[in-house]
Amino acid sequence: MKLNKKNILIILKECGVSDLEGNSKIGTIKNILISANNIKLEISIYNPTYNFKIKLKEDITSLINSKIDFDSKKSSLDIILLVQQKNKEINKKKIIAISSAKGGVGKSTVACNLAVSFAQKGYKVGLIDADVYGPSQHIMFDIEDQSPALDKKNNKIIPLSNYGVKILSIGNFVNQNSPVIWRGPMATKAFKQFVEDVDWSDVEYLFIDLPPGTSDIHLTLVQSLELDGAVIVSTPQKIALADVKKGIAMFKKEDISVPIIGLVENMSYYETESKKDFIFGEHGVRNVAEDYKENFLGSIPLSSSIRESCDVGRPFVLQKDTNVKNIFSSIADNIDQIINSQDNKSKKLKITNNKGCS
Template identity: 50%
Template sequence: MTLYPKLILDALATVRYPGSGKNIVEAEMVDDDMRIDGMKVSFSLIFDKPTDSFVKSVVKAAETAILTYVSKEVEIAGNINVRFKQTARPEVGKLLPQVKNVIGISSGKGGVGKSTVSANLAVALAKMGYKVGLLDADIFGPSMPKMFRVEDARPCAEEIDGRDLIIPIEKYGVKLLSIGFFVNPDQATLWRGGMASNALKQLIADADWGDLDYFLIDLPPGTSDIHLTIVQTLALTGVIVVSTPQEVALADARKGINMFTNDKVNVPIIGLIENMAWFTPAELPENKYYIFGKDGAKQLAEEMNVPLLGQIPLVQSIREGGDDGSPVALNDNSLTGQAFVAVAHNVVNYVEERNNEQPPTQIVEIKAH
């Protein structure tokens, strides 16, 4: 059997887009980039927005239509690319002109508490009186809706200056957006790299962030297309790297630092945060148990000549705060709350001294009593 474009288009014409009732060919949702190589077919489907709830069902219906009306031997799985219409938005270099500082929060591996640090740092900065925005850019594992207890929130869009802009959710003085607001929390987000990057760009460029002193971006663990998208889309003030003290995490943290500081990326490292630095049980607040090793991130910071912004202990209240949607930084009386405030002060010191073209100096430390 010989495949040709009309066969594929005729099959796709049997698929209707639920939002309009038109078939996807008539609705001009099938791009003209179709490629046929023997029995292999690839093409793109164009949707208006990444938040379109019909994306997955339409892609699946398109695959089924081709296998049903053309041939079951057609190889198509994974070859349907999803694209989104570009709305009129500012040029990349002019994005977020009302945001003073853009800070990425990264980790070399998952499970080191990067999102917990991001949430608490945002809250701590807001408590200090700064205007703060937080973007959950961990597309495949969004956790901010849970950490801020806004899982049921559904951001709406408003027309502002002729553009439809997403209005961030506000909680604890922080403006928040996450892909978690737009997907089923019980299902995995099975998006290809281009689709994830486009969704992220929309959350940045097509949202009404307004005036912000600090725009924090909770990046996915490791290194990926998302990191490159952020670097190419925004002028980052710098990046904070989060790690636990153990050797496995430190090895990945070292790679993360190298990624941002290499000549092609060249993003400043604001500093390193050692999370889960030690375990302190609530009933024995004076005790420290170095479960994951002692001072590993501190030593890495010295080795790589970057500031150590703080050491956060492993305390049950941090986990409880994350699960309950009440970040521990809200509690000024707790040791961990004070630790995050100290980290926030160190970040502010770095940014202000960098903006004044001076090297960062004073580092605030919080010690157990």
């Protein structure tokens, strides 16, 4: 291939770098300078980690040397990587991702009730429903028929609000009976808009209800925001726990590096008057937390009342003096304690009492 801008762009696209803003998980090309067979590339990247920068430079250099008419002994290749700045204003908040590596474990239910629990403690709380393919927070907060307004002065979307929580869900923007069939770039662009184009100015705690699994949304999340940490939700079932371990590994990857606040065991047991029935197995999430030396935040029982409260759009924690409400409140206390005990976001998060609650 001849040495020209067109062919250099082809090489960069092979490495995941795009010439269009927002169309790449890696970054975008800002400038290509070719002079007397010398090449200078300026690339705006999302990931600031050292290992990522080294690998990207090596990949680009290798492809140029192998595919372009370029003599590295006689000419120079200068690759300048510019890290895109994250949203400074929103990163002043305490930002917590609620994650589950497996679907159907009650992650959104936990996110909803934790958000309201923090509001009950007096915090100003926001919640982003980032599960763009299966949104549910608009139902759980009883705002199905509402649409967010636009603040024309600031050109910002005003999130909806209920039970002391500001909420934004893709469910308020799409037809309720139509599936959201989007490719990865469309979903990540929607999430970035929820972060950057929405007025979260007075929020102290911002919860993000992630889609299950490990997807483009998760990568965009860590590229766009400085997370204070992630809460991982799972049932104690062995099949679910296999994916929990993948979720822990994802957050610990060098190019993601998000602290894990702790693990929550949902549908932990079914309680009758006489006993607890551990339908999905006993203490599975607690054991994984111990194995991986992570905080165990608490166990939430399997309860038809929790399901019913979600269906009617009234979070369970709005009930007074019930055992389950107290469990959610205790988990919220644990998270609050962990977050506020840190001097900065780079330190390892630890809970002083690792027994959790049940």
